[in-house]
Amino acid sequence: MQEKLKNIRSSPYISGGDTSVSIMIKIIISLLPIVCFAVYKYKLNAVFHIFITVLACIFVEYLFCFITKKRNTVKDGSAVVTGILIALLLPAYAPYYMGVIGGVFAIVVVKKLCGGIGKYIINPSAAAKCFLFLSFPTVMRVYSNGAADLSVKNLIDGKNIDTLSLIVGDSVGSMGEVCAAALLIGAIILVVSGVIDVYIPASYTISFLIMLIIFGGRGFDAGYIAAQFAGGGFLFVAWFIATDYTTAPITYKGQVIYGILLGIFTAMVRIWGHRNEDIYFIVLIVNLFTPFIEDITIPKPFILGGGKNV
């Protein structure tokens, strides 16, 4: 009898939908347009960066699990996603070891030491970007081959910029940030495949837009606003960084508040700040609000009238 009880399972006896691995595969697929564009524009530089960073992330995750004698978590695919994200946040002409340093920092310090997937408190990719940016400010700001980053400066200064070049990827920036069109295709794949809800990107975009109109000093200037949206990594953060499951609130109301906070802070650094990369610091700051946001947005249960489908 006890022998039989050992293998007993509880209901439900069927399961369906996604698995953790399939979610990660979907995220990787939605990153493909951006990766393809990076490879198209930066050729072998992009290929090497992505390849090296992903390998570094996988290896260090394996090594960490091996040393600490924990269950091997490489096969859940999250290290690959983190690797691709970090690589896309690097300037194309940065040295290749940048990705390795960023990957080790993200996986070991930010992710694994906090308890692994689902437990960490700040976004590993954004943290790696900030870490690299603070540690290697010169190489991390060389966005084009030797030239200074003009479009980013223009964006902050409020000068006229060619929005079309931001959309088709003809501007300068990190590998993943430059092409707004590729980012939007990736975002559509993310939403259509059901990986993310639109609450965070939508509330982020709307609050950012309102802040720009009120405090941007230009009113409703379509060219300025389009440039703010398309340039400087806003789309990348809104769709791929801020929507990270672990660091975003789990309640729907909380996700909206989180997006609004991100929008307000991002507009502040865009209007009064100095650097384009500040947006990643903003993500880290708003991540810290998540537990508090969750605690104040406990949804009403069904019996208290919370189940109404309007």
Place this chain on the structure above:
Amino acid sequence: MKLHSYLGGIALRPYKEQSKNCEIISIVPEDDMVYPLIPCEGKCPLAYVKAGDKVKIGQQIAGASDGTLGIYSSVSGIVKAVAKKKNYDMKIYDSIIIENDGEFEEGEFDEVVDIEQLSFIQIVNLLGAYGIREYIRGGFSLYEKLKRIGENNANYVIINGVECEPYLTSIYRRFIDDSDMIFDGVRVMKHLFPKSVIIIAIGDDNKEAVAIMEKKIKNEPNVEVEIIPNLYPSGDCCRLIYQISGKAFENEIQALSDGIICINVDTLCAVSNAVFEGLPPMSRVITLSGEGCVNPGNYEVLFGTSIEEVIRFTGGQNEDAYITVAGGPLTGIELTDLNVPVTSSLESILILSKRETENYEPEECIRCSRCAAVCPNRLIPEKLFYYAKKGNYGKFLKWHGDSCSMCGCCSYVCPSHIPLTDYITYMRDSLGEF
């Protein structure tokens, strides 16, 4: 009537093709019959017979002290013993064991009285004496429900014919094979509650059942057929009452005070048998399905037949059989011992193959919020799981863990295969100790 849709729920793959078109077949038992004396609302039926007594079909063998919760023998034979036996839900009850002599000798049944001459209280007492309970797991006794709602107080009588769990087809078959019996049950309800609106709720994948019932009730005032969207757990009585009335209740007993009574189709058939035929409830229709069984179908099984005998009678298991489940795949119980009796609360027996019920190792939660999206109670299972693991009762209650209805939606969708429902159920049940 406009339905109120609720948030949450999942559109599950139905898996009903295997048994949907199988007509109801009666099973003739040969082995010993076991009748567990299951308590209900604080009352416990007591055995009227002792070892060595001879019983006939329809003879009362147990009942509570106030004359309700009667249990009737479904075979003829000799009482072997009154002893403790395990039920399919792993609980142990005092049970009456009857050795089946295979004669099926009928005893004396009650006189059938014309329904028009029976008052509300007479019918309620009759149903109480017959011990009719809701034919679902953890169902209340119908006597208690009818008495609480009282005469003339019902606004809605909801006949629950929504079979939202995958594999189950017995109610669908009842609509097709026993539509007269269901209609007779509706007549009883009409007699009991003349001012109420009677709503027959049928899932939208059962188009044939809808057509049959609509034809039947064409000339009846205040009887309607509602088509309920095919979503799990739409057939849960709280969700069903919400969809029809727009009011949310924690359980069906609360809904009674608002004049809403929800009755299962199987229960209604038992009522119609009791009132029009004078027959106590002695059998129920169950679904036998899953890739592991040789002859899936819908079978009418006498109470007390062991599950092992049901499976044997229907051709047994094939080599794919992996686990046997009592109840639906989302809320059922895995059986370790097949030698347990069929009772009125057993809806189905599923013999699932390994392919159908892939057993995954739980992984770390990735906080994807899919559990929150499907929860029909609008809870955040991820948070409740976290606080259940920590044993933090305060936070568990703050996140409304006590209103979980254990439907299993969160465990079903969890991409990390965490048994969220188990953690929450365990925590919720241990709250009762305080």
